[in-house]
Amino acid sequence: MADCEICGRDAATQHIIEIEGAQMSVCANCAKGKKVLEKIEPHSEPDKRQRQAKPAAEERELVDDYGTRIRHAREGMGLSLKVVAEKISEKESTLLRVEEEKMRPNDALMKKLEKELGIRLTESIAQASGRMPVSRGEPITLGDAVIRKDGKR
Ligand SMILES: [Zn+2]
Numbered sequence: 001m002a003d004c005e006i007c008g009r010d011a012a013t014q015h016i017i018e019i020e021g022a023q024m025s026v027c028a029n030c031a032k033g034k035k036v037l038e039k040i041e042p043h044s045e046p047d048k049r050q051r052q053a054k055p056a057a058e059e060r061e062l063v064d065d066y067g068t069r070i071r072h073a074r075e076g077m078g079l080s081l082k083v084v085a086e087k088i089s090e091k092e093s094t095l096l097r098v099e100e101e102k103m104r105p106n107d108a109l110m111k112k113l114e115k116e117l118g119i120r121l122t123e124s125i126a127q128a129s130g131r132m133p134v135s136r137g138e139p140i141t142l143g144d145a146v147i148r149k150d151g152k153r
Pocket of ligand 1: 004005006007008009026027028029030
């Protein structure tokens with residue numbers, strides 16, 4: 001980060017401008033209305049935002065109609081309970097209880113069924129409830145607020 005050569009403040013985004021043939025490194029404010037040759041964005045900023053935007057990996061839950069989804073997928077593939085149970089090394093009775101939604105499959109069973117039948121049995125919690133993940137990031141700093149697209153070149 002460099003100080004603005006005109007006003008002396010920290011320039012979050014350095015603007016290289018040309019004034020009467022001389023190049024100066026100034027802040028966004030002082031670059032206003034000038035011929036901007038180059039903009040130097042601080043590198044740390046985009047990384048920080050990316051990290052914050054990444055959703056938590058395990059915020060998924062079993063869908064309500066998991067049994068129906070499994071049965072439809074299985075019947076669609078023309079497979080019997082017995083065949084699917086054998087493929088995923090589970091008891092036929094276990095699979096039947098899951099299909100009848102009398103038993104919630106554990107993570108391991110769920111993943112095996114998803115893979116075997118090519119279906120999804122989970123959905124993200126945020127999606128299911130209509131909630132949006134709230135980003136509890138830092139407040140917008142003055143530096144961020146000043147960064148804008150300068151149409152001129
Ligand atoms: Zn300045």
